[in-house]
Amino acid sequence: MTISQIGEFGLIQRVVQKLEMGPTCLLGPGDDAAVVVAPDSRIVASTDVLVEGRHFRRDWSSGADVGHRAAAANLADIAAMGAAPTALLVGLCAPPDLEVAWAEELAGGLSAEAGRVGASVVGGDMSASPTLVIAVTALGDLRGNRPVVRSGARPGDVVALAGRIGYAAAGYTVLSRGFRTPKLLVEAFRRPEVPYSAGLAAARIGATAMVDVSDGLLQDLGHIAAASAVAIDVTASAFDVPSQMRDAASALGVDPYAWVLAGGDDHALAATFPPDVDLPSYWRRIGTVTEGAPEVTVDGKPFTGRTGWDHFR
Amino acid sequence: MTISQIGEFGLIQRVVQKLEMGPTCLLGPGDDAAVVVAPDSRIVASTDVLVEGRHFRRDWSSGADVGHRAAAANLADIAAMGAAPTALLVGLCAPPDLEVAWAEELAGGLSAEAGRVGASVVGGDMSASPTLVIAVTALGDLRGNRPVVRSGARPGDVVALAGRIGYAAAGYTVLSRGFRTPKLLVEAFRRPEVPYSAGLAAARIGATAMVDVSDGLLQDLGHIAAASAVAIDVTASAFDVPSQMRDAASALGVDPYAWVLAGGDDHALAATFPPDVDLPSYWRRIGTVTEGAPEVTVDGKPFTGRTGWDHFR
Structure with a gap:
């Protein structure tokens, strides 16, 4: 079964079922926007795009693998600031002949990887596209830490x-x-x-x-x-x-x-x-x-x- | 001049120069992630993808137009929750023959539209792609408001x-x-x-x-x-x-x-x-x-x- 057979709303319905909401998610998929906890009052945010043929190949990796990798690449950026990841948002641009099962696996992989750090996939968007592109945004909480930036290294460190x-x-x-x-x-x-x-x-x-x-x-x-x-x-x-x-x-x-x-x-x-x-x-x-x-x-x-x-x- | 002539880092350098950071941005582009204010301690977040030929056409709209539209579509989602937009993150997937000037205009349009509501383009990512795709994530602050969801309408309203x-x-x-x-x-x-x-x-x-x-x-x-x-x-x-x-x-x-x-x-x-x-x-x-x-x-x-x-x- 391909995406074109069930349409955007059918796909969203199936994909959302693969997502598990953790305690950082106050409002998940289904509204105009998600709501996520930010106890530190500062939010750490990073975006990565993955393009088929450039960042992944479907003959090398399963949908779940690509989901794990896409989530990991973004969550690592949050960790590298000294923050705790809280949420992912995912934009999926997919050719209409993409198998629905692949998209479901992708969602499962994204959700599982996020779950490892207590984060959730809280929202996203989908569109048809000739090229398969996955755009992931990760959010994180500093938990009172100073953000660890790239510019603080000192001689002797x-x-x-x-x-x-x-x-x-x-x-x-x-x-x-x-x-x-x-x-x-x-x-x-x-x-x-x-x-x-x-x-x-x-x-x-x-x-x-x-x-x-x-x-x-x-x-x-x-x-x-x-x-x-x-x-x-x-x-x-x-x-x-x-x-x-x-x-x-x-x-x-x-x-x-x-x-x-x-x-x-x-x-x-x-x-x-x-x-x-x-x-x-x-x-x-x-x-x-x-x-x-x-x-x-x-x-x-x-x-x-x-x-x-x-x-x- | 095309993107392939100046490369990813050259493009990032030029595009970042088109962005203006407002007071909601604590740390802008250039590190693993951005840091944005979240005074309410809850963050509102939404993602939209725009695919060339589907959401925009370069012969109908300038790069600046597409930037304004991409930002507006996302910022509107934040406003529709009753929140104040604070930040945008932008993933750009572009064919290598895209004119650098178009990408600069896009960044200028995104930044200008965000600036209208006191938000900033705080980060992003870029990749080569056969299809031109713009993935935008918007963040917002609830300023103490209850999020206005879709499920609260009552007969008589x-x-x-x-x-x-x-x-x-x-x-x-x-x-x-x-x-x-x-x-x-x-x-x-x-x-x-x-x-x-x-x-x-x-x-x-x-x-x-x-x-x-x-x-x-x-x-x-x-x-x-x-x-x-x-x-x-x-x-x-x-x-x-x-x-x-x-x-x-x-x-x-x-x-x-x-x-x-x-x-x-x-x-x-x-x-x-x-x-x-x-x-x-x-x-x-x-x-x-x-x-x-x-x-x-x-x-x-x-x-x-x-x-x-x-x-x-």
């Missing part, structure tokens, strides 16, 4: 990372070469495991800057370096490369550190902390902030290419 | 309308027949004039239900009738049909009441009020709420077609 890194990029490479395993890597691409609570914890223990690693660690640390006018040096030995990633890299002729340092889609969190910080175990030290021109180096040497680990070794 | 109606639908018909005048109607389609403050005022004087008229007055009143389990009767003589609309209708062989009663894109606000309400002049009475099956009639008779004024006369 510790650089730390929470969450997995390189897994999703490895999974993407595996899929793009036509393989479906190793499952660890492929699943990491399909459904990133975002360390949501590490964002809130970082704000509480005094993170000076934080960023969601969506474009690759070095590039995203570069945003902190630029905004804070500092230099950042990363220590390559700080990263564990699991055996499955090492084996896949070897089989595909790729340097695994290219995935780790330049791959983005895990939505890990990277942050800077004062040097005397007592880091919880899920934040691991990966480098230091120094004075100097705003650049990011690895073991003291510049990184010169997108996947060019060889270039700076 | 007065039905009232704020804002113009039929103008945008008439402008759309004029444009779709290849004309560019009358300017009054064409401009009403390009840049709707939404009675934003009437929404907040309605909440304060006790509106029992309210809706943004986006799909046509009778259809949108039908949402109130269904949600409130009441019948609504509209009085045709309550509507002024301006001479330019009457003349255009006559020239095009259309019944102007089809535009007024079934045309949506003006984003007027329709609401119900207790019978003893003292309505301000910009809310005009157009009908009554009665007991009965949830339907909307005109002068006591059913409306049977989308543009079928003749069918129920």
